[in-house]
Amino acid sequence: MALLEVKDLNVYYPIRGGILGRTLGYVKAVDGVSFSIEKGETMGLVGESGSGKSTTGKAIIGLARITNGQILFDGVDITKYIGKNHSPYRKNVQIIFQDTYSSLNPKKRVLDIIAEPLRNFEKNTPVEERKRVDELLDIVGLSSDTAVKYPHEFSGGQRQRIGIARAMALKPRLIIADEPVSALDLSVQAQVLNFMKDIQQQFKLAYLFVSHDLGVVEHMCSNIAIMHKGRFVEAGRKENIYQNPKHIYTKRLIAAIPNIDPYKREETQIFRDKVADEYIQKYSEYYNAKDQVYDLKKISDSHYVALP
Numbered sequence: 361m362a363l364l365e366v367k368d369l370n371v372y373y374p375i376r377g378g379i380l381g382r383t384l385g386y387v388k389a390v391d392g393v394s395f396s397i398e399k400g401e402t403m404g405l406v407g408e409s410g411s412g413k414s415t416t417g418k419a420i421i422g423l424a425r426i427t428n429g430q431i432l433f434d435g436v437d438i439t440k441y442i443g444k445n446h447s448p449y450r451k452n453v454q455i456i457f458q459d460t461y462s463s464l465n466p467k468k469r470v471l472d473i474i475a476e477p478l479r480n481f482e483k484n485t486p487v488e489e490r491k492r493v494d495e496l497l498d499i500v501g502l503s504s505d506t507a508v509k510y511p512h513e514f515s516g517g518q519r520q521r522i523g524i525a526r527a528m529a530l531k532p533r534l535i536i537a538d539e540p541v542s543a544l545d546l547s548v549q550a551q552v553l554n555f556m557k558d559i560q561q562q563f564k565l566a567y568l569f570v571s572h573d574l575g576v577v578e579h580m581c582s583n584i585a586i587m588h589k590g591r592f593v594e595a596g597r598k599e600n601i602y603q604n605p606k607h608i609y610t611k612r613l614i615a616a617i618p619n620i621d622p623y624k625r626e627e628t629q630i631f632r633d634k635v636a637d638e639y640i641q642k643y644s645e646y647y648n649a650k651d652q653v654y655d656l657k658k659i660s661d662s663h664y665v666a667l668p
């Protein structure tokens with residue numbers, strides 16, 4: 361049984377206008393998305409800006425209202441409990457964000473930031489709490505004296521570790537990581553990503569890993585879904601997506617991955633131009649008359665493509 365199962369998720373945001381603020385229409389930020397994540401596995405969600413990646417993650421944790429669809433956790437339909445403060449589900453699923461400046465309260469000490477979820481769910485004495493916070497700091501490789509400092513006293517990579525420590529406090533089984541390393545420079549990115557992999561093994565964590573960077577996703581994920589216009593254009597095992605992309609949009613994303621081999625630069629450019637031409641010429645074969653993405657069709661047990 362899958363740890364998380366998302367069935368036909370729809371999230372529409374109202375577009376309001378006029379002096380009365382009437383609803384004029386809807387942005388279909390997520391428009392019929394289904395997937396599942398197994399225990400201890402990482403699923404990547406990739407796509408351009410505005411494709412609905414963050415909204416998908418937020419809907420699962422109750423930060424965006426679900427218009428339609430179902431969320432199952434451990435096989436139990438928990439759709440109506442999402443966002444409710446004290447449901448057990450809230451402990452099992454946590455989120456970390458790209459922007460640690462706004463996700464970590466600058467006025468609070470690290471101790472209070474990390475202890476906040478513990479205070480919401482458990483009754484610990486100050487001594488017990490401090491012990492738990494020290495354990496969490498140790499897990500993320502920060503020293504115990506970190507606890508009395510404030511977020512601005514840390515580097516970006518260290519702040520993301522603090523965010524991860526807070527997310528780990530309640531021993532979750534799934535972490536939604538929304539562009540967790542996009543704000544960090546490359547060497548620190550690798551550190552944080554490898555660290556996330558280590559704690560994944562240690563604690564059998566599952567991740568929903570949101571990113572626009574296909575290189576990072578390849579390093580982190582076993583399964584990938586490519587999102588465009590609020591829908592999945594392609595989904596499946598990583599190997600299928602990278603080595604055998606079928607949708608024109610996926611092909612274009614893959615072609616855009618920078619090639620670090622200088623001798624292949626010309627080759628890469630020729631390939632990119634070819635894919636760019638194909639994208640223009642064959643666009644109408646991959647999107648319907650209303651410019652929408654088709655439903656996913658199964659082309660193998662571990663590869664799905666949105667085709668007519």
Ligand SMILES: Nc1ncnc2c1ncn2[C@@H]1O[C@H](COP(=O)(O)OP(=O)(O)OP(=O)(O)O)[C@@H](O)[C@H]1O
Pocket residue numbers: 373374387388389407408409410411412413414415416572
């Ligand atoms: N709170 C909101 N109210 C209205 N529209 C929203 C809201 N949040 C997101 N949207 C719209 O929903 C769509 C999807 O946004 P979302 O943030 O999920 O994209 P994303 O794939 O995470 O993009 P990015 O890579 O830029 O983070 C966009 O068109 C966006 O403008």
Ligand SMILES: [Mg+2]
Pocket residue numbers: 413414415
């Ligand atoms: Mg986003």
